[in-house]
Amino acid sequence: MTELIQSKAEGVSEPQISDIKGYVRGLGESARLAASSLSVASSAKKNEALIAIANAIELNADGLLQANAMDMKRATTHSLDAALLDRLELNAQRIKSMADGLRSVAAQDDPVGSLSATTQRPSGLQIAKMRVPLGVIGVIYESRPNVTADAAALCIKSGNVVILRGGSEAVESNRAIADCIRQGLQAAQLPSAAVQWVQTTDREAVGELLKLDDCIDVIIPRGGKGLVKRISEQARVPVIKHLDGICHVFIDESADRPRAIDVALNAKTYRYGICGSMETLLIHKAEAALSLPELVHEFDAKGVELRGCEQCLQICSSMLPATQTDWDTEYLGPILSVRIVDDMEAAMAHIARHGSGHTDAIVTENMSRGRRFVRQVDSASVMVNAATCFADGAEYGLGAEIGISTNRMHVRGPVGALGLTCEKYVVTGDYTTRS
């Protein structure tokens, strides 16, 4: 399995694995075995591994860049699009970011082993909850090689074992990063099976991973909607998933106008391709006549196409008309739909109907409406006077993120180490019996 062969079809060099099913099951069983020792590994050892991986990544920066150059060359030959090439590319700055991310995760508190407050029951029992790892996590991702380091960091920190399956575009980069991870685990004397990287780009391997419900406790897909949907449908294990990011900003009548316009501009144009990017702007009707022309002017200057409701067009006839489809579209590009609403209730009704439960914001000076919006809007992140593009694990202080959850159960929003744990009951008595 260590001999690399050059696959002619794809130009990817990888080990020849004849029995994919057996290979993947082997990974799963090694992972399950390693899970019990990882779950009780000391904070010191886990942090030692994280820092050793960070050091290995920085020391092997040249090797990482060479490996990445091979991926980039192959990707360019296959004429993959510019956005994908951008996600795939490693450079000195991105390598430093990966190492910084690992160190920042190491610096955080260990979420595992913490005990909640204890309650005393009439029976004499004392009841508390202890935070414990989920067990074995499978991460299936596309072209970003930094996911390899981020996912490994968060799983090690939270005492979980992880099986990583990266995209075939990034195979050389991922292998080089996986080598650094192996070195770090070894330095801290943690089992190498704590982080395993699927060495084949054969698609069959993904199908097999999704079936391993006796070895894997949760699957986290990271990538386009197609990938996430396919995995959710096929997986026999629970999936922490991220579907749409149709994010809204509602400018209330009481908002401070110039600053509200800044927030709206930033929410859209900080980066078009991120899931926290605003896709629909809602404006209170009392505010629209003054705000909208200015917004149109600013968005025009940035090259953002605006698609407005009928009332918008009455104020700014230069806007394109929005169709019904626009309210349900995640553009991930320089297009924005705009709607004038009668009041906050109408804005919240629009969000409830068309939103994706990802991130939605209100811009307001009115305390009561701000409070009501926060309580009532059912999204993973609800923001007040802040741009939706902040929806991100690093910005929330998680050090890194293994994904953003649009699930309702277990964890919502950016997922860090804490989101990869659960709580068990710890019950203590004095030889207590039940009568």
Place this chain on the structure above:
Amino acid sequence: MTELIQSKAEGVSEPQISDIKGYVRGLGESARLAASSLSVASSAKKNEALIAIANAIELNADGLLQANAMDMKRATTHSLDAALLDRLELNAQRIKSMADGLRSVAAQDDPVGSLSATTQRPSGLQIAKMRVPLGVIGVIYESRPNVTADAAALCIKSGNVVILRGGSEAVESNRAIADCIRQGLQAAQLPSAAVQWVQTTDREAVGELLKLDDCIDVIIPRGGKGLVKRISEQARVPVIKHLDGICHVFIDESADRPRAIDVALNAKTYRYGICGSMETLLIHKAEAALSLPELVHEFDAKGVELRGCEQCLQICSSMLPATQTDWDTEYLGPILSVRIVDDMEAAMAHIARHGSGHTDAIVTENMSRGRRFVRQVDSASVMVNAATCFADGAEYGLGAEIGISTNRMHVRGPVGALGLTCEKYVVTGDYTTRS
């Protein structure tokens, strides 16, 4: 739909519903609509409803007993077994328990709307988490009519809408309790769709519920392993489930012998049929020669059949030999498997291999081993010097329980109102933009 017809086949009177699929979808859509108002209902209103339901149950005790008598009569005619008849039966004491449960849930803190501590980020953002309901919950259960009241209580308290599907054995009792719930919701002016009871016992209705992934956020099955497995396999929505309860007690060499024997006896004999009942007793080899004969004597007196490992048989030849299957069996009856182990590590290895992650206990005076057992044993409840039969929502102070989870994600162990909530991020800024 209000006209009750007598189904000749089963002797159950229920409304004639020709389009089950449409009926169930209607329930789902009403539930989804009610969810947003329930999620922001005030604590006062929710508690008012809970207390009004408790009062209605006590006021209508005679009606409930009459309805239950019809169920009991039909069940007896169909010669259902004694355990089922016991679960099905209502009496004055059980009716009072239901009402008390509702009042005790009302007396608890409202889990919804609480905000976590806030962290201040370098960007100027303040990040907190708010506890919110899961949304719409489907509960599918068998013969215990009290589940109707308990599940409704916990869902109302946690701001969730619930669709209840009880077993056909309990249809009259459940209808009578559902009437009381309706009265209570009305008294508090909460939407009646907050708690809906599936009025048909047609099995097709369950299949349709499991498909409603756009209306239902989580399914909780309560009943035998067969029901739970079937539902888990068919459901398109997440399932909070309870599979096996193969619970262990490990008597360490340092345990206080007479009291350890009491704990072991209680763990098995408190009630044989509950999931927290001990199924396998593990004894440290240094303790076995003295403990085992006394245990055999006590268990014999209680009529519990003991199946021992080879070492056990050398000490007490009267025991039956345990087979490999015994270690993986949940007897739910007066049978116990017993194994002598070399040390705590061997006990933990046995639990990891044969346990079901439900509830496992150590009996010890040794602080270090107690701590290690708690940290290392991967069960929803880990106990020290307490009998496993305590694994129960009421004993843990949850007021009632909607079930016990053996899942690893979201919630583990007995599930109360808190387990029916999740957290969303609340992000507050001062017109903060990302640079």
